[in-house]
Amino acid sequence: MSENSFLGKPFALTLPGDIRFGAGRAGEAAGLAAAAADGGGVLLVTGSSDRHAAPLRERLGELGATGTTVRVVGEPSVDVVREAVGTARAAGVTAVLAVGGGSVLDTAKAVAALVHNGDPLDHLEVVGHGRPLTGPVLPWIAVPTTAGTGSEVTRNAVLTAGRVKVSLRSPAMLARTAVVDPDLLRGLPRAPLVHGGLDALVQLVEPLVSKRANPVTDALARQGLSASLRSLPRAAAEGTDDPAVREDLSLASLLGGICLANAGLGAVHGLAGVAGGMLGAPHGALCAAFLPATLEADLVALRRAPDPVARARFDALGPLVTGDPEAGAEQAVAALGDLVRALGVPRLDDLGLVDDEVGELVEGALSASSTKANPLPLTRDEMRAAVLASR
Template identity: 85%
Template sequence: MKPFALTLPGDVRFGAGRAAEAADVVARAAGEGGVLLVTGSGDRHAAPLRERLEKAGVTVTTVRVVGEPTVDAVGDAVGTARRAGVSAVLGVGGGSVLDTAKAVAALVGNGDPLDHLEVVGRGQALSGPVLPWVAVPTTAGTGSEVTRNAVLTAGRVKVSLRSPALLALAAVVDPDLLQGLPRDPLVHGGLDALVQLIEPLISRRANPVTDALARQGLAASLRALPRAAAEGTDDPEVRADLALASLLGGVCLANAGLGAVHGLAGVAGGMLGAPHGALCAAFLPAVLEADLAALRRAPDPVAQGRLDALGPLVTGDPQAGAEQAVAALGALVRDLGVPGLTELGLRDADVDELVEGALAASSTKANPLPLTREEFTTAVLASR
């Protein structure tokens, strides 16, 4: 067995009706100071927590996140937090909100974002204090509530602020907050979670703990995602499965890495502005086909075994292998109506830039085996 390490969140609270606990946790963390509430454009889930904090005598300053979090928007939020003198952060929303909340918590005491961002910045380690922050996800997909990186947009590039210090003080996952979520964010989030369970399973950095969690999460995802797409989230079991899949996907990606699907999707997201989960799903079947082609070129029994193990997990057939898993996942993507890359905005002129970016992406490094430029290009063209 290869050596491995785990970085795990210290306080995860999962269950229907538990969202209110987040206010109590962040109030204790803030002490005599105020709380920065980071949320989206709506107030349905944030308002009860704000009211609970204010009734407890906590000063609350609100920042709203609209669209993908940009470096400039995070810089503005950091300025707001400093002026308000907050001592804790509460993020209530989807992945963009939670990434903003953790980035602000990290940067209030650590200077210029460009000192610490990968790719576009200097990538320096955080040296100053990081504010405690509490995550309350209102969508199911990114797993950002339990990851140690914040993904921000800088121009046409998505980049990460990354540190173990970015782990939330507490992640309060209340599946009931998914009720009434529109179909597109529900399906796109569910597909993101699905890929974030599959890629850690086949990752070259996989370990026994992430394997166990990913298998549990994958079963929940495949059980719930088609029902959620067809019926919505009225069924509490569907809500619980989606929330669990997202949570476990976050833990797995934080500890086993991702792969070439996310390498491509991260770059494409910065270029096209398309929904991340839709991009992941659009790339998934073709990238898995590229992995199989790479295995024929350079046989690797470990990678082959991991890809073949997807067969029974995805199809339910104990005799199925990687090819059957790829076919089943392709059928699922089609059944859910995921658009191809052309519909998502990719032009022929973008292909080379996309491939170059994916080859250099940090996610790509954990792919089960290296893909050539030609294999990446073939996968992109097949995903159109």
């Protein structure tokens, strides 16, 4: 990659004020939430399992912080968020503590944003009015129990509205503290482990080639990609008994979240976001299914409209992905395709895509917010070719 790729190019970084990473640190979250509540109540948002939330709920009680629990099962929707906001308002909570996967964190983030800011449709992109948040946002503490979305360090919440996935977005929605404890991955079933790991992988690859990339996200994405490629295949084959594997996967997810929040994503996520609303398939599986063919479409576009900086970024993937210092973009794309197949990622047809939905998927992806950060615009035919090759 050219050392002058960023000459004269301004950039900004937006991060939570406090990130705490390390085995055993989840226990700190209750104290942080109680302090954030400042004498008020805490809304505890968690998933269907109480395994990781129960100790924190007990600790909240010991600290004198009234706790109200909301459980999130499945993808967060506008209606799910509305109900949770109603619960938070009725309880008069002054802080939110989220313990769970990406759906839990996104729900908590949306609730914290909306308790004093009206209805989701007032602020949602695409399907809503997209108005900025003007009222206060509740402080919230994020404790991810999976490794994939990086939602603990992003400033948007992805919600389902009908057959569409859209974002509620504001810098004010960043967590007050993100507590990332790799030990919470112990015993995670293979499917969410692999799907989350693939989501993190794509969230490291796309920012590296994004037209919004910057020197800081480059450094973080390289570190995260190395961790992901080192430990994701091991986790898929052996589970997460090895603490080094848990640490790698958690780090990849955290760094992927920082990178996507500050450098954007690309057409892979543009397609996966639209397909997720249409098919209801796991987001990480969709990202992985689209990854090889969409990167190949990017290379086709680069041959159509040469861009030396974008080409250098793609070529820089070669050594990172393959370990071969002489490898370039084509070898990187091939290696990523081999990894996706080795991990048993289903193709789009197996995930439920039918012929009549291809056009809708292509049109939605072309206008998706993630696609705007793609290294260069894809034509309708190039996007369609990526979809068809992923089937």
